[in-house]
Amino acid sequence: MILTPLTLCLLLLALWAVIGVAGLARPTSLRYVARTLYPLGALCGIALAAVAAVSITWAPERLVLPFGLPDLPFHVRSDALSSAFLFLLGAAAAGISFFGAGYFRSGEGTAPGLLCLQYHLFLASMGFVLLADDAYGFMVAWESMALTSYFLVTTQHRIPEIRRAGFLYLLIAHLGAIAILLSFGVMQGGSWQFTFDAMRAAQLPSGWAAVAFLLAIFGFGAKAGLVPLHVWLPEAHPAAPSPVSALMSGVMLKTAVYGVLRVTFDLLGEPASWWGLVPLGIGLLTAMYGVVFAAVQTDMKRLLAYSSIENIGILFTGIGLAVVFHGAGMAVLAALALIAVLYHALNHAFMKSLLFLGTGAVLHATGERNLGRLGGLIRRMPWVAWLTLVGALAISGLPPLNGFVSEWLLLQAFLFAHRVPQTFVNMLLPLGAAVVVLAAALAAYVMVKFYGVVFLGQPREAALARAHDPGALEKLGLVWLALGCVLLGLLPAPVVGLLGSVTAQLGVGSLPQGASPWWVLEPLPDRDATYAPLVFLAAIVLVVVLTFQLVGRMFHRRVRRGAPWDCGFVRLDARMQDTAEGFGQPIRRIFQSFFAIEREQPTPFDRAPRYSIVVTDRLWRALYLPLAGLVQRAADAVAWLQQGRIAAYLLYSFVTLVTLLALVL
Amino acid sequence: MNPMPFDVQLLNALSALLLLLAFAMLSQRRIVTLVSLLAVQGVLLLAATLLLAWRTGETHLYFSAALTLGLKVIFLPWVLYRLIRRLGVYWDSEPLINIPGTMLIGLLIVVFAFGLAQPISELASTATRSAIGIAVAVILLSFLMMITRRKAMSQVVGFLSMENGLFFGAMSATYGMPMIVELGVALDVLVAMLVLGVFFFQIREQFDSLDLHHLESLKEKR
Amino acid sequence: MAWLTQILEVLAALVAAPLFLGWVNKCRAWLQNRSAPSLLQPYRGIRKLFFKDAVIAENASPLFRLAPYVVFGAMVLAAAIIPSMGTRLPFSSAADAIALVGLLATARVFQSLAAMDVGTAFGSLGARREMMIGFLAEPALLMVIFVASLISATTALPVISERLAVQSVGLYPSLAFTAVAFTMVLLAENARIPVDNPATHLELTMIHEAMLLEYSARHLALMEWAAALKLFNYACIGFALFVPWGVSTTATGPAGLLFAIPLLAAKLAVAGVGLALIETLSAKLRVFRAPEFLATAFLLAVLGLLVRLLLGS
Known part of the structure; x- marks a missing residue:
């Protein structure tokens, strides 16, 4: 067998599966399973990310596997789109696996070895979803992804609420799967060939193409958590162990985004402009719905789950925008919107995984998920607190971290949307931009609430004084993801360049070449809009250090510690702080x-x-x-x-x- | 960057102000202020008419300007002020939909109106054609105001503002309606105003209030 | 030349920001028939604070001590991006108008987090209200910037300013709408009446001040200075968008800079009077009327956008 990126990816996926099976050898030995197999899985993830990052600019490559369903061998294909998502999978899974190595303990429901099998099969099936090139292979991988994640969600299956959450998840996942299957059925266009190549070649009447598109939006939307199919998300995420929530929220939701992109821009060929309004409208609604509900949650993992709904909404808004532009023949703007979507997917994988793992660390240290019983943890768990702060700032869309970059790209795309020929559309689009901005600003509100209530203030329970930072492997996982957030934020131009090859390969269009140096992001050279986060960060650090030095030199650095002033009130206690309910009021x-x-x-x-x-x-x-x-x-x-x-x-x-x-x- | 002649810019500015006024009316809870806003709307309309008359040299526009001044700037607000004082209604009660909600619906209505007016504007040959969308928006917004209010008084103001929007629309599409139509409409408004005035006193006599939800009790009981 | 403008702008902002605040306070006192404090009062306050010993709550985390520096740094950086005197700023390529809004949001988030750090009732109350104002004001501000960038086809603030400055004088109703919206955002974001009262001593009505209650000495001085800078920055954003005439551009050369400095002072003087007038004429709103106030600002900005799209003016 020749080693190409595609075969390498397949090998790594197989390796994941093997690691999973190896977990069964000594299913109860925590040392063997957690300390050996999970780090191996993490290394696999890093290798996968590296392969995907290199091959993203390569030509598509296909292969027919020697196995599959009877008489129907699986087709696989790797191209720029799948490479982008494979990178996301590998990089996020690496951090999560490192964390998981320290996190999983025995005595929590499913035995560690079995959990290891489910976990790694989940990873492998997500990878196969991204590589599949026929409907059969895709559906098999899709369903095994749903099943393994179901078992992972119900790890603590003795608790009836968790069983209920798992059931709801499975139900909606299957509704979605049926819609996806029907969508493939429509797309084969009478040829009865279910390879993706046949679907690309099929000439669908425009009505049927629209039906296939809408079915795909419904099907993948159920997996992604679009309103009104979002109800499983806030139930399933808190039920699952934290690394699993991180994986589901950070990576699995993105496979649904991948599915929509694959169907819309690759399989269906030429989407009509008006189709875009469907994901655009639903996306905006989802974004608002998610963020508004996130603001009133009192359970930290539910809060993050709703925040994931918001981000999925923003992703679908971007997809809708890209379709509108693509249908109207505005190649550059379509490429810009699509790059914003891909970038945001990548960002969200890192920041949301980081935040979920942070909550996992808090959960293990305190045994509490309820915001009303946490607080003041920055003094007990400085590592977790400062690393989570990176994630919280990033997801609030603050420069110079990564969340801001994708938001910036999306807004740039929105800003020039008024050139769309349809009058109604070009007037409604600016309102869409307003909703996106509102959702982003609300996300900052949510994150201040989340971070402030969990890590700042006074501890609301006496037991919190015993909390402490997690072990080295968990820290490594958190650092890996936080580093991802920082680097994606500081180096946007190279990333946008790489993602540009995805849009070019999909035939959506590509961004014009600018003359900017590598540290300046300038997606549309004729617009003069530039953003250079490295300069930005350097300047802010310079000013902060300079101010600190100057103030110290010119005056003094004396500090006295005293009781909090609180306007002279002396009997301050932890119950006087805002609760989570109060902050959401x-x-x-x-x-x-x-x-x-x-x-x-x-x-x-x-x-x-x-x-x-x-x-x-x-x-x-x-x-x-x-x-x-x-x-x-x-x-x-x-x-x-x-x-x-x-x-x-x-x-x-x-x-x-x-x-x-x-x-x- | 701005190739339009100055008077067209001025007209555009006036029409934009009209739109702003329509929103101000939508958000205003004090009835006295509402009537003042109506008067200001009349003044803007007068300015627009005069500007257009000067620009096109059509004499009948001067007549309609005079009509606007007499009827919409002076007479109707005066009547309304008097009515308010005699009836003693200064505040509208809480509207049916809260104010930010109403404004949001208003925004969507503006988008709808602009989209609706686009093909008409392309047909029209006047220099003011881009204002047609605003006129349609003003009409619809006034309608919205009539829907969301409880007091009969604010509904009358909404009705008058709707008529203003209609007038503005006709002006920007075809440089005004024929004189005879305009006179007819003016007369209609006047009569409507008088009839409504009488009507108000009757309502109050009957229910001791101008709140229109009392009228709901007039339907047949089942 | 460009670097000279850049350095001059930052220095001017640092020096003039407390002066501008002093000027607004003075005008307000005059308008309200009170005897006015000295123009230099804000400087004296800041200087006095720098000399004091800092007292920090015993349970305050490093975040609490870091926040004043970050907030101050963000405001200085913002001053470097906004074209208050010249449009040829080497630094402005680092961040366009959207990034500027993001920068202001960063400062706000750090300030709110620091307010929650000690865990007092007033601190978290202030943080919550500040974030509430923030999430409503931010979209309104971005819509304002969107209108200006639609007219000038860019989001780089110096370029917007330059393109608006060199065109022939025209009436832009869309800009008029957004100017009103911007003024409302400015009032809300800078804790002025009618949204917040900078002179209040009643903790329950505070927004901005409530967040600073636990700060003392140099940390408080930096926060106060940052607040003055924020007001100055907002005023300069307003000038850049709505009265950009007179800034030094590529065309005017070094002489333009000499001309731009007194012009900026004049604009600030007028803006200060206007601000004092608004604050004197309006009454403070209840906290829950503030969303209505900001919703109106947002609506005006969106109307400006629609008017721009329909009338092309």
């Missing part, structure tokens, strides 16, 4: 119509006053419960078939057989 008030709020307020005469507020999702009651009722009623209606007599069942079989024969003959 302005949002609850301003965006009242999003929520269904149940409030319990004490009267002035209560002896033991209790104040509680429960914020729930309106869609759950308005959409899911009626739907569930409908299904229940349908099931009841069908239930009369169940007679309990063998004769009746035999009759059913007989009737079916006769009908089918009559139809066929």
Whole structure:
């Protein structure tokens, strides 16, 4: 076998699977499984990322595997798009695996060895999703991804809520899978060949192409967590162990983005301009929905899950924008929007994994997920606190970290959207930009709440005093991801250059070549818009250091420690700080119509006053419960078939057989 | 960068101000201020008419300017002020949709109106054609104001502002309606105003309030 | 030449920012029939604070001590990006207008985090309110910048300013709308009446001040200076977008710079009077009217955008 990027990637994926199986050899030995196999998996991830980073500029390469379904060998293909996502998978998985090596302990539900198998099969199947080049291979990988992640979510399967969350996840994942399957069915266009090559060649009537596109948006949207299919996300993420949440949120959601991009820009050929409005509109709604709900959460992992919904919304907004531009024949802007999407996907993989792992470290150190019982951890867990701060600042879209770069690119694309020929579209698009900015600004609010309540202030429980930083492997994982956030933020121009080869290969277009040096990002040279984060960071560090030195030299550096002043109030205690509910109050008030709020307020005469507020999702009651009722009623209606007599069942079989024969003959 | 002649720019500025006024009315809870805003709207309309008359040299526009001055700037606001004082309604109660919500709907309406007016503007040959979208927007926004308010008084102001929008639209599309139509409309507005004035007193007599939700009790009981 | 402008701008901002604040305070006192404090009062306050011993809460983390430097640094950097005197700034290629907004947001986030660090009731209250104002003001500010960049087809602030400055004088209703919106954002972001009262001593109504309650001595001095710089920066953003005439451009050369300095002073003087007038004429809003206030600002900016798209003016 010749070693090409594609075969190397396949080998590494196989290696992941082998590592997983090796976990079964001594399933209960924590030292063997966690301290040996997970770091090996992490090294695999680094190798995969390296291969993908090199091969992103290479020509597409394909292969027919000697195995697969009976008579249907799997086709695989690596091109720039899959390389970009393979890089994301490898790089994020490396950090998460390092962390996982220190994190997983025995005695938490599933045995470590079995968990190791599920974990690494999950990684391998995600990789295979990205490489698959026919519908069969894709669906097999997609379903094994869903199944392995289901088992990972239900690691602590003895808790009924976690089983329920896992079931909800599986249900929505399968709804999505059916839609994806149907979409492939439409795209084969009568050739009955389910390779992606056949789909690329098929000439679909525009109506059918639109149907395939909408089915794909629905199917992949279910996996990604688009509103109204988002309900599984805030249930499944807190239920899973933190490295698994990180993997699901950081990487698995991106496979859905990959799927949409693959179908829209590669398989369907020429998308029409108006299609873009669908993901654009849903994306904006999702972004707002996610971030507004994130602001009122009291469980830190649920908060992060909602923040993932927001980011998925922004990604889909970008996809919609790219489709609109592409359909209108504006190649440069389409490329810009698509690069923004890819960049943001990459960024989100790093920052969200980092944040989830940070919560994992907090969870292990304190045993608490509830924001109302945390606080002040920056003094107990400085490593975790400062590294998480990087992630929190990055996801808030603050320069010079990475979240800002993709936001900047997306806004640049939005800013020139008024050249789109359709009048309505070019007037609505600036409003879209406004929503994106609002969501980003709200994300900063959410992150200040998250970080401030968990790490700053006074500890809200006495037990928090015993919290401490995690071990070296966990730190290594966190440092790896934080480093990713910083580097992606500081070196945008090379990254954009690499991602440019994706858009060029997809035939979307490419950005014009500018004359800027490598540290300056200048996507559209004729617009004069530049951004140079390295200079930016250097300047801010220079000013900070200079100010510090000058103030120290000219005056003095004396510091006295004293009790907090608090306007002269002496009996300060931790309960006087804002709780998570309190910090979310302005949002609850301003965006009242999003929520269904149940409030319990004490009267002035209560002896033991209790104040509680429960914020729930309106869609759950308005959409899911009626739907569930409908299904229940349908099931009841069908239930009369169940007679309990063998004769009746035999009759059913007989009737079916006769009908089918009559139809066929 | 700005090739338009100065008077067209001025007209554009006036129409933009009209749009701003429509939003100001949408967000205003004090009825007295609402009437003042209506008067200012009349003044802007007057300025636009005069500017257009001077630019095109059409004499009938001067007449309609005079009509605007007499009716919309002086007479109707005066009547409304008097009505307010006599009826003692100074504040509208809380609108049906809260103010930021109304504004948001208003924004979408503006986008819709602009999109709607685009093909019309391309057909029109006047220099002011880009203002048609604003006129349509003003009409629709006034309509929105009438929908969201509770007090009959604010609804009348909405009605009058709608008529202003119509007038402005006709002016920017075809340099004004024929004189006879304009006179007819003016008369209509006047009569409507008088009838409504009487109507107000009747409503108050009946319900001791001008709040329109009392009218809901007039429907047939089932 | 370009570097000279750059250095001059930063120095001018550092030196003139407290003076501008003093000028606004003086005008306000005059308008309210009070005897006015000296123009130099803000300098004296800052100097006095620098000499004092810093008292820090015993449970304050390093973040608390880092924040004043970061906030101050962000404001200085912002002053370097905004073309207040000349448009040929070597530094402005590092960040365009969107990055400038991001920079201001960074300062805000650090300030809020520092306010939550000690864990007092007022600190987290201030942080929460500041973030609330922030997330509403930021989109409005970006919309304002969007309108200007639609007109000038770029997001680089010096280029926007230059292109708006050299064109023939025209009426831009869209810019008028956005100017009003910008003024509202300026008031909200700089803790002025009607959103916040910089002179209040009632902790429950504070926004900006509540975040600084735990700071003392040099840290407080830096925070105060940063606040003055922020006001100065906002004023200069306003000048760059709405009255860009007179800044030194590539065309005017060194003489332009000589002309630009007194002109900037004149603009600041007028802006100070205007600000004092607004603050005197309006009453402070309840905290929960602030979202309505900012929503109106946002709406005006979006209207400006729509007007620009439809009328092309």
